[in-house]
Amino acid sequence: MAEAGPVLDVRNLTMDFGGLRAIDSVSLDIMPGEIVALIGPNGAGKTTFFNCVTGLYTPTSGEILLSARGQRKRLNGLKPNHITALGMARTFQNIRLFPHMTVLENVMIGRHCRTRSSIFGAIFRPPATRQEEAESIEISYGLLKEVGLTALVDETANNLPYGAQRRLEIARAMATEPALLLLDEPAAGMNPSETRELQALILRLREKHDLSILLIEHDMKLVMSLSDRVCVLEYGTQIAQSTPEEVSRDPRVIKAYLGEEADA
Amino acid sequence: MQGLKKSLLTAVWFMFLTFPIMVIRVNTIEKTIVWRWENLALVGISVFLLSYVWRFLMSRRERGNKQNAFATDDRAQAFRALIEDRRIRYSLIAAFAIFVGVFPFLFSMYQVNIMISALIYIMLGLGLNIVVGLAGLLDLGFVAFYAVGAYAYALLNLHFGLGFWAVLPMAAVLGAFVGILLGFPVLRLRGDYLAIVTLGFGEIIRLVLENWGTFTRGPSGISNIPRPDLFGLEFGLQGRIIYMYYVVLALVLFTIAVVTRLKYSRIGRAWMALREDEIACQAMGIDKTQTKLMAFSLGATWAAMAGVVFAAKTSFINPASFTFLESAMILSIVVLGGMGSTVGVILGALILILLPEYLRAFAEYRMIVFGAIMVLFMVFRPQGLIRDRRLKRRFHPAESSKGAEAVPTGEGMARGAGSHG
Structure with a gap:
């Protein structure tokens, strides 16, 4: 390997x-x-x-x-x-989070390129999509745990203190594997x-x-x-x-x- | 005191400015001048009062005390708590559903007809909300897709005798297709530039409809478009309106369901990320082109379906129904309702469509009052009626408490996470 x-x-x-x-x-x-x-x-x-x-x-x-x-x-x-x-994933010099999305959603954006569900998946929610979504949440939550932001999952990103925003950016980048x-x-x-x-x-x-x-x-x-x-x-x-x-x-x-x- | 002085100054200034037109009246025939001093007093007093009230409201707003027509934050909080109480919420929803369900039997046909148009605008608003509210692409030519849907039904019915239910899905597909077609050239654009180009597209479609007489019958339009049928069943006049109401209501519910699901899906998140920060969004592995096209074509799908409903409801369409004003109206619904918020858009549509109807009492001042209300709304509630709230995820108590215990704040980060992994 x-x-x-x-x-x-x-x-x-x-x-x-x-x-x-x-x-x-x-x-x-x-x-x-x-x-x-x-x-x-x-x-x-x-x-x-x-x-x-x-x-x-x-x-x-x-x-x-x-x-x-x-x-x-x-x-x-x-x-x-x-x-x-x-x-390959990156963070930015001047933090570029998605300010009006929650912390968890920010990390889940990183999962986008590793997941496949389409518009039809989103509308009809077949088991495959639901499972993929659950996995996404689980992985993202795990990453937030690693960077120490689990207490703030539901907060919108713009409400985070500076240091936490930096760590969130790292977690988001890590979500792209x-x-x-x-x-x-x-x-x-x-x-x-x-x-x-x-x-x-x-x-x-x-x-x-x-x-x-x-x-x-x-x-x-x-x-x-x-x-x-x-x-x-x-x-x-x-x-x-x-x-x-x-x-x-x-x-x-x-x-x-x-x-x-x-x-x- | 300061406010009083400023208002006084404003009043004097206005009196001075309006003096020539409001006070002096020259009678050119008798060659006399009439001095209407009472008008001067009227202008002075009303400007003073308006200015004072305005200043008062503005200062209140600046103090962060959003105590205006809506509610204080405390009251909003209490209201939210009330809504979050499950029993109260469900009974409220049930009551609302029953009201909506029996609406056509409670009110006159005139009211039902207005409500049908309001429902059509809810569909349009929710469709545009995907493009503007979620994906952040300012589209001023949305009415083009509405027209595509309406004309699709009218023409397919005229030439091939296809019914409402057959055309509805076809128009949806056609709308999506046209959305992609118009979306391609504008993908590089953002913000103001996108707005201008989409505005152009909207006008192009309207002009084509107006001038391609052999195909669309030009400005004289197409009439005798049949209303929807129920498995070949025909209704009387009143029955048809009531049936139409339920058809539109069902479509609106369908729209709400789909839009809500989209919003909280992988695709919906990608749209929002695109709206928030295009560069970061791309760096996180989201295909910008594909995501924008999806938003464009899905928005268009709903506009086209609303168009079919519109054609069926009015049974006559011509290009005059699809002017820029219509696009502006739909956009106002989204902005006034609260970008991105489904409930907000529904409220926005109801207010903007029903208000002018119920303002008929004001006769010729109707549109002025309407405009004033819109301006006031935007001044005191720039985020829209309902601010979009993100979905909160509830993690299993065991899991979240474990997380919280491992990582109380940033300080304990290294220690806590280290012991875990």
């Missing part, structure tokens, strides 16, 4: 917006069960990288290959929903204790669901303690990629983060 190759294999990804090269020939692979962090100063192209990989943008050139759910697929030019169905989870600044705006909980949650999810994780994060403490590998971007180019310890010693990374003087 264990796949030998990387879950995600990105080769020479380049993304141009008109004359601006937002990402310049970045290569990155993620092995099964690995947690890789993507870091870099603001505007380095991290979120653009995410958007290319998840299909929101079509990259100018390069290859994106995903090996999940027993198949290997080239993702370039596929629609976001198609990519999610192939086994991903092999690779992309987290865009999951700890943004969290206090240290919330960040610690988040870290525990991410590790737990990886353990339980055989998950690979790619995350963008500015909280260096979290990045250093969580990730197996760190990839550093600056102005759209990759300036380093290795273990957290090595990256933190890399002079070019220090320069990118702290400016010229730190070099001297």
